[in-house]
Amino acid sequence: xxxxxxxxPAPGSGPWGPRPAAPLIALLLLLVPVVAAAESESAEDRxxxxxxxxxxRLLQQAARxxxxxxxxRAGSPSALRVLAQVQKGRAWINPKEGCKVDVVFSTExxxxxxxxxxxxxxxxxCSARVLFKNQKPRPAVNVTCTRLxxxxxxxxxxxxxxxxxxxxxxxxxxxxxxxxxxHIDPSLRPIWDLAFLGSSYVMWEMTTQFSRYYLAxxxxxxxxxxxDDTIDFDYTVLLHELSTQEIIPCRIHLVWYPGKPLKxxxxxxxxxxxxxxxxTEEGSAVAPTELSNF
Amino acid sequence: MRWILFIGxxxxxxICSREKFFGDQVFRINVRNGDExxxxxxxxxxNNLKLNVWKSPSTFNRPVDVLxxxxxxxxxxxxxxxxxxxxxxxxxxxxxxxxxxxxxxxxNEGQERSSNNFNYxxxxxxxxxxxxxxxxxxxxxxLASRVKIGHSFENRPMYVLKFSTEExxxxxxxxxxxxxxxxxxxxxxTAIWTARKIxxxxxxxxxxxxxxxxxxxxxxxxxxxxxxxxxxxxxxxWRKTRSLNPGSPCFGADPNRNWNASFAGKGASxxxxxxxxxxxxxxxxxxxxxxxxxxxxxxNFKCFIDLHSYSQLMMYxxxxxxxxxxxxxxxxxxxxxxxxxxxxxxGTEYQVGPTCTTVYPAxxxxxxxxxxxxxxxAFTLELRDTGTYGFLLPAxxxxxxxxxxxxxxxxxxxxxxxxLY
Numbered sequence: 001x002x003x004x005x006x007x008x009p010a011p012g013s014g015p016w017g018p019r020p021a022a023p024l025i026a027l028l029l030l031l032v033p034v035v036a037a038a039e040s041e042s043a044e045d046r047x048x049x050x051x052x053x054x055x056x057r058l059l060q061q062a063a064r065x066x067x068x069x070x071x072x073r074a075g076s077p078s079a080l081r082v083l084a085q086v087q088k089g090r091a092w093i094n095p096k097e098g099c100k101v102d103v104v105f106s107t108e109x110x111x112x113x114x115x116x117x118x119x120x121x122x123x124x125x126c127s128a129r130v131l132f133k134n135q136k137p138r139p140a141v142n143v144t145c146t147r148l149x150x151x152x153x154x155x156x157x158x159x160x161x162x163x164x165x166x167x168x169x170x171x172x173x174x175x176x177x178x179x180x181x182x183h184i185d186p187s188l189r190p191i192w193d194l195a196f197l198g199s200s201y202v203m204w205e206m207t208t209q210f211s212r213y214y215l216a217x218x219x220x221x222x223x224x225x226x227x228d229d230t231i232d233f234d235y236t237v238l239l240h241e242l243s244t245q246e247i248i249p250c251r252i253h254l255v256w257y258p259g260k261p262l263k264x265x266x267x268x269x270x271x272x273x274x275x276x277x278x279x280t281e282e283g284s285a286v287a288p289t290e291l292s293n294f
Numbered sequence: 295m296r297w298i299l300f301i302g303x304x305x306x307x308x309i310c311s312r313e314k315f316f317g318d319q320v321f322r323i324n325v326r327n328g329d330e331x332x333x334x335x336x337x338x339x340x341n342n343l344k345l346n347v348w349k350s351p352s353t354f355n356r357p358v359d360v361l362x363x364x365x366x367x368x369x370x371x372x373x374x375x376x377x378x379x380x381x382x383x384x385x386x387x388x389x390x391x392x393x394x395x396x397x398x399x400x401x402n403e404g405q406e407r408s409s410n411n412f413n414y415x416x417x418x419x420x421x422x423x424x425x426x427x428x429x430x431x432x433x434x435x436x437l438a439s440r441v442k443i444g445h446s447f448e449n450r451p452m453y454v455l456k457f458s459t460e461e462x463x464x465x466x467x468x469x470x471x472x473x474x475x476x477x478x479x480x481x482x483x484t485a486i487w488t489a490r491k492i493x494x495x496x497x498x499x500x501x502x503x504x505x506x507x508x509x510x511x512x513x514x515x516x517x518x519x520x521x522x523x524x525x526x527x528x529x530x531x532w533r534k535t536r537s538l539n540p541g542s543p544c545f546g547a548d549p550n551r552n553w554n555a556s557f558a559g560k561g562a563s564x565x566x567x568x569x570x571x572x573x574x575x576x577x578x579x580x581x582x583x584x585x586x587x588x589x590x591x592x593x594n595f596k597c598f599i600d601l602h603s604y605s606q607l608m609m610y611x612x613x614x615x616x617x618x619x620x621x622x623x624x625x626x627x628x629x630x631x632x633x634x635x636x637x638x639x640x641g642t643e644y645q646v647g648p649t650c651t652t653v654y655p656a657x658x659x660x661x662x663x664x665x666x667x668x669x670x671x672a673f674t675l676e677l678r679d680t681g682t683y684g685f686l687l688p689a690x691x692x693x694x695x696x697x698x699x700x701x702x703x704x705x706x707x708x709x710x711x712x713x714l715y
Contacts, residue, residue: 053651082682110682153339160341180530181417182688214681216531238531240684242605243654245548245569247531 058091061209062101062139066128068204068213069141075262077193078157079149080110080200084123099132099209109148110196124148132209139207158258164190165223165231174221191221191235198254199237201264206239216240216247230257239268315388317364322357324380333377334358343369361388414487415693417479420450420523423486423515427455434493437506443514444584447537450519452584455489457496457511466714467510468597468707469589469669471660474549474581475533476521477685478603480677480695485515485601487696488703505707508714509596518549518581531685535579539566547573550600551658552582555666556614559657572658586663597671597710598664599703604684605653605676606644608633608702611665613649613656621670622648628709629673636702640694642678644702649674671710675699 063086071080089103107124128143149157168191177192178184184192195218203213216238224232232255239248250268325331338345338360346361362370374381412418412426431440437457444452458465472485492511495502505511516522520536534546544567551562554576558564562572577583589595610625619625626646633644649656653676661672678687678695687695 053647056645057651083680176530178683178686178688180526180686182683182686182691214684216684217686240531245533247569 055089055091056086058093058099058101058209059086059089059103059105061207061212062089062091062103062128062130062132063105063126064212065130065132065139065204065207066103066105066126066141066143067107068200068207070126070143070145071197071200072204072262072264075197075256075260076154076158076258077161077190077197077256078111079154080193080196081107081124081126081145081148082110084108087125096134098134098136101128101130101132103128103130107145107148111193135208135210137208138205139209141204155258161190161193162231162256162258165194165233166229168223174218177218177221192218194231194233194254194256195221195235195237195252197256197262198233198235198252198264198266199239199250201262202237202250202252202266202268203239206268210243212242213248214240214242219249226255230255230260315361315363317367318388319362319364319367319383320385320388321360321362321370321374321381322384323360323374324357330377330379333379337370337373345370359384414483414490414696416689417483417692418486419526420516420519423482424451424453426486427453427489427515430455430489430493434496437496438489438493441512443588444580446518446520446581447535447579448520448523450523452514452517452519452581454512454514454588457492457506457513459496459506464592464594465510466508466594466596466710467512467592468505468599468710469585469595469664470511470513470599470601470703471517471585472513472515472601473522474517474600474660475602476518476525477531477533478601478677479525479685480603480687480692481601482515482522483689483692484677484696484699485513487693488700489513489515491696491700501704501708505704505711508711509707511707514585517585520581521546521549533569534571535581537573537579539571539574542566544571547571547579549579549582550602550660551656552576552579553586553658553660553663555659555662556657559614559655561613561655562657570656576658582660585660589664589669590667595664595669596714597706598661598669598673599671599706600660600674601677601699602674603677603687604679604681606642606678606680607652607674607676608636608644608646609649609652609661609674609676611648611662611672613654613659613662616648616650616655619648619665625671625673628671628706631709632673632702632705635705636698639698639701642695642698644675670715671706673706675702 060083063083067081067083084106086103086105089101089105091099091101093099104125104127107126124146126143126145128141130142131140133139164187174188174191177188177195196215199215203215206213218235218237220236222234224234226232232253234251234253236249236251239250240246241248248268248270250266253265255263323334325334337343338347343366344363345366347358373379412422412429418426427440431438437459439456439458441454441456442451443454446452470485470488473482475481492502492506492513496506497503518535521532521534524532524536532546534548536546539545539547547566548562548568548570551570551572557576558572561570563570565571573579577586589598608629610622610629611619626648629646633646637643645652649659649661659674661674665672677699678691683691
């Protein structure tokens with residue numbers, strides 16, 4: 001399952017990106033590069049491994065947030081990407097404002113049936129600037145990625161997936177995807193991919209510099225009929241948040257048509273206020289979120 | 295002969311939807327350049343042909359093996375010819391090959407296969423795991439014995455497998471802990487595979503033989519039996535024990551926040567409904583207390599390894615503080631060597647570091663307790679994967695995970711053997 005990856009390059013030294021324009025330098029000087037963790041103790045605790053560890057964690061956090069956002073914006077269930085390797089980056093922590101991260105990372109296709117994965121052509125590359133506002137969700141993301149899949153092919157695969165979804169009988173009697181043994185029936189794969197796409201929006205919104213989300217399981221699915229040709233998809237997922245280890249059920253409603261922006265509405269049940277991050281809000285968007293403002 | 299088994303293993307891991315392969319053939323296609331690779335991708339990715347790639351090329355001028363169902367033979371041959379792609383048919387009828395292989399495997403029942411055919415590439419019930427532990431003990435009576443070290447909250451037995459080549463003396467020992475978080479199924483599955491591996495490889499593999507000549511190994515495949523049963527019957531994503539919390543509607547405590555190492559410190563919660571609830575006091579969870587009592591009574595443990603999932607991490611103390619452990623450098627070097635050995639099998643990459651900064655602060659953890667109680671070589675392994683399937687790791691990854699993890703474990707155990715203190 002694990003494709004071979006080339007050994008990671010040495011962690012990036014020095015800032016990434018072009019020299020900032022003069023007016024921005026003043027702004028940047030406000031964000032002081034910090035090497036100690038927010039939760040560390042005395043000066044003697046600061047040492048190399050801790051700095052590297054913190055930087056690495058923040059870079060990975062930023063890369064993940066950027067990828068969730070990217071996947072959502074691309075709106076293509078057959079072109080989903082996952083993080084392969086963080087290649088370089090830099091994080092600035094401002095205790096009052098939050099955390100700014102510039103990161104460059106490689107990605108691979110989420111679609112696990114994707115064949116011929118080896119070789120340079122099949123690892124995408126992204127660069128992103130992510131702003132985590134102090135423990136508040138909805139990080140600001142600016143991300144650019146190289147094209148991983150040819151546009152025409154992506155459109156074809158999306159359309160195929162669309163047709164497969166349209167052909168599913170309604171209401172669906174799905175219990176869970178994957179099943180408890182991790183198996184996803186190939187015929188149910190389109191549902192999973194579409195669910196992952198919608199969940200990407202939710203996971204992006206909920207990610208902070210401390211919390212990291214994964215899609216654990218899809219537990220119920222309903223597809224509604226619509227008058228137009230869109231896929232109107234209502235489902236529940238279980239998200240896993242790593243730092244608190246909590247499982248968060250989220251009800252997600254998405255409306256999708258190949259090539260059109262994705263519309264997502266969701267409501268997550270926060271059962272437990274995490275000890276570390278105070279002020280965690282219930283993610284609940286009342287009105288459908290349009291893509292027009294992106 | 296081995297080639298046949300290799301193909302069989304590939305089939306087991308890659309083909310999910312169809313069961314019989316009458317008339318299906320395997321084509322070996324030569325791809326000489328990028329242009330040919332894209333032509334081949336085009337063919338392979340077209341959905342109605344239902345082709346299945348067995349071996350994809352890593353560089354040019356290496357062949358690609360593709361399984362072609364009998365119905366697609368004609369169109370594929372036409373395509374390859376018209377595109378000028380060189381190929382040969384290496385397997386003319388897959389079903390015949392498989393039938394022959396089945397017969398051969400049945401005849402070659404070696405010591406690796408237990409008599410009741412416990413499938414190591416699948417997830418099992420608690421009873422099945424316990425039964426297999428018993429089988430291992432009967433299959434290797436001079437080496438292995440199943441020992442009851444206590445019971446769970448709901449009164450299920452806690453069994454360890456003890457591997458010892460000399461009775462009587464409490465030799466320096468290694469503790470392998472698994473399944474403390476019940477939803478991390480790859481942990482229990484890897485542990486039972488490892489149990490069979492230790493037993494089978496003794497007196498065959500020089501490394502494990504020399505380890506066992508000097509030390510005992512104790513393996514606890516299911517450190518949280520109640521939780522495990524709960525994940526099979528009620529909630530696949532249950533993590534904690536199933537103890538009652540008086541006055542609370544929520545059950546269980548996080549058994550890996552319940553050890554007496556900065557108990558109730560950072561990275562744990564005092565709310566019974568939290569997934570990281572530390573419990574009312576250290577060792578309140580009988581599952582934890584059973585292990586603590588056993589190890590303390592034994593008095594001669596040198597190594598404690600705790601298997602978890604997921605994230606692919608190899609970590610050493612501390613979790614409860616960002617302060618460096620006195621042996622951090624040695625443990626870091628050893629962990630890096632172990633991670634390298636693990637990666638040598640399938641390229642699976644693990645990150646290495648102290649718990650607190652590698653994953654998150656966590657107080658009351660097993661390895662911190664072990665380390666602070668004189669067990670120097672204390673490691674937590676977070677097994678596959680990195681989030682794609684997470685806890686729901688497909689069963690077809692059990693054996694690959696166990697095999698690579700084994701190399702990592704051996705690296706650590708060899709170092710312990712050579713550095714007894």
